[in-house]
Amino acid sequence: MHQQKVVEMQQIAMKYQSESGEIEAVREVSFSVYEGEFVSIVGPSGCGKSTLLSIIAGLTKPSSGQVTLLGEPVVRGARSVGYMLQKDHLFEWRTIEQNTLLGLEVRRDLTPETRAYAQELLKTYDLWAFKDSYPRELSGGMRQRAALIRTLATRPSILLLDEAFSALDYQTRLSVTEDIHDIIKQVGATAILVTHDISESIALSDRVLVLSARPAELRAVHHIDMAGLSSRQRRDHPEFRSYFNLVRKELGLNGKS
Amino acid sequence: MENPRQPEAVSPERAAYLKRIRWERIQVKGLQGSLLIALFLLWELAARQRWIDPFIMSSPLRIAATISRMFRTGNLLYHIGITCMETVAGFLLGTVIGTAVAVLLWWSPRTSRVLEPYLVVLNSLPKIALGPIFIVWIGPGVGSIITMGLAISLIVTILEVHHGLSLTDADKIKLVETFGATRAQVLQKVVLPANLPTIVNALKVNVGLSWVGVIVGEYLVSKAGLGYLTVYGGQVFQMDLVMASVMILGFLAAAMYLGVVWLERRLVPPTQQPF
Secondary structure: OOOOEEEEEEEEEEEEOOOOEEEEEEEEEEEEEEOOOOOEEOOOOOOHHHHHHHOOOOOOOOOEEEEEEOEEOOOOOOEEEEEEEOOOOOOOOOOHHHHHOOOHHHOOOOHHHHHHHHHHHHHHHHHHHHHHHHHOOOOOHHHHHHHHEEEHHHHHEEEEEEOOOOOOOHHHHHHHHHHHHHHHHOOOEEEEEEEEEHHHHHHHHHHEEEEEOOEEEEEEEEEOOOOOHHHHHHOEEEHHHHHHHHHHOOOOOOOOO | OOOOOOOOOOOHHHHHHHHHHHHHHHHHHHHHHHHHHHHHHHHHHHHHOOOOOOOHHOHHHHHHHHHHHHHHHHHHHHHHHHHHHHHHHHHHHHHHHHHHHHHHHOOOHHHHHHHHHHHHHHHHOHHHHHHHHHHHHHHHHHHHHHHHHHHHHHHHHHHHHHHHHOOOOOOHHHHHHHHHOOHHHHHHHHHHHHHHHOOOOOHHHHHHHHHHHHHHHHHHHOOOOOOHHHHHHHOOOOHHHHHHHHHHHHHHHHHHHHHHHHHHHHOOHHOOOOO
C-alpha cells in the first residue's frame, strides 16, 4: 500500500524554559500519519499532547527533532493545516458567516469561489439559516460546527483537533463528535485528535497513540480495526470494551476513564 | 379571532410586574426633578429672606438674569464655543494619540517594558504642575489649554487601553495564528475589535478628564472661555457670573458624556455591550 505520509515526526523533544525553571514536556516522540487516516493521541492530562499539535502546526518550535508536513519542513500557519482548539472561539463581534470566513481573510484567500465554498459548507451542515446570527445565539453544538466550517473553508489537508470537543456537555459532545467524524470522513481529510477521553479516541480513529505522563514518550500504538463504522456503531461494537480496557491499563488508570 | 388575547399572552403576574416597574421609574424621575426644583426654591428663598448674602451666594434668578444678559450681548455663546472647542480637541487628541501609543506598546513588548517606569511616574505626576511649562513653551493661548487637556487624559488612556489590549484572549490570537496571521493581522482581526469596548470606555473617562484639563488651562492663561469667566468673576467678586459659568459647565459636561454614551451604542455591536 502506497499511502502518502502527511505528517512525519522524528525524535521530537520539547523543553519549556521559564524563569522558575525548565519543564520537559516531550522526551522523544516519533510517528507518522498517512493520508486519510484519523489518528488519536491519548495521554494523561498535562502530558504534552497539545504541545505535539502546536509543533505540527508550526506554532511551537521543538527543542530538537524534525517535523515534515507533506514532505516539507513545517512553517507557521502552513496552508495545509487546519487547527481546532478546545473551545470554538467564534468572535462574538462577527456573524456566523463572517466567522467562517475568518481563515480565508487571514490567508488573503477570500475570492468568490472560496466564499461560495464556505457558504456551501454552511448549507451542508445546517447552519445556513443562522449565517447572519451572532455566536451567542447558537447552541454549543452548532458553534462547534461553525468552528469546524471556519477550519474546513481553507481546505486543509490535515486537521489538528486539540481536545476539540471537551468544552461541551456530555450529550452535546456525543452528537458533535459523531457529526464531526462524519464530516471529516466525507471530505476525506487526515486528522489528528488529541484527547484524554479513551472512548472518544477509540470511537473516532483508525489508530490510537498512547503517551506516557510528562515527559511524554510514545507508550503504545493500537490499530482500531473497525473501519467503515460510524462512531456510534463503534461504541456498540463488542471489540470496543477490550480496546478501551487495553488503553486504560496502558495509561495506568484504574476505575473511571 | 375567537380569542384576541392569544397572540401576545401576557400573564396577569407579568402585567402587574411591568406596571410596577414603570411606576417605580416614574416615581424616581419625579423625585429627581422635585429635588432639583426644591433646592433652587430654597436657594432663592434663602437669598430673598437674607438668610444668606446673595452678593456672595448668588441666587437662581440672579444666575438666570446673568445668563440671559450674556446671551443677548452674544458673549455667552462665544465663551461656550471656545471652551467646547478646546475640550473636544483635547479629548480627541488624548484618545487618538493614547490609543496609538497603546497599540505601539502592545506591538513591541520590549518597548512597553522599557517605558513602564516612565509611564508610572507620569501617571502619578499631577499634570497641572506642567501648566507653566506648557505656557512658556507653547505660549499663552488656546494651544497651551488644549495641551493641558491632552496631558491630563493621555497617560490614563495609554495605560487603560494597553492593559485591555494585553489581556486579549490568548487562544483567540492562537486561532488566527493557526491561519498564519501576521502581527498586523492579529491586531486588525482580533486585538482591536475585541477591545472596542475598552477603547470606548476610555473615551468616557477622557471626557471628564479633558474638562478638568481645559478649565485648569483657562485658569492659568486665557482671555475667553467658561473657565476664564469663572476666574474673572471671582476676581471682580461677581458671584452671579461664577455661578452661571459653573452651571453651564455642568450642563455641557453632562451633554458631552451623553454624546459618548450615544456613540458607544452606535459603535459597539450589541453582542459586545455590557449589560
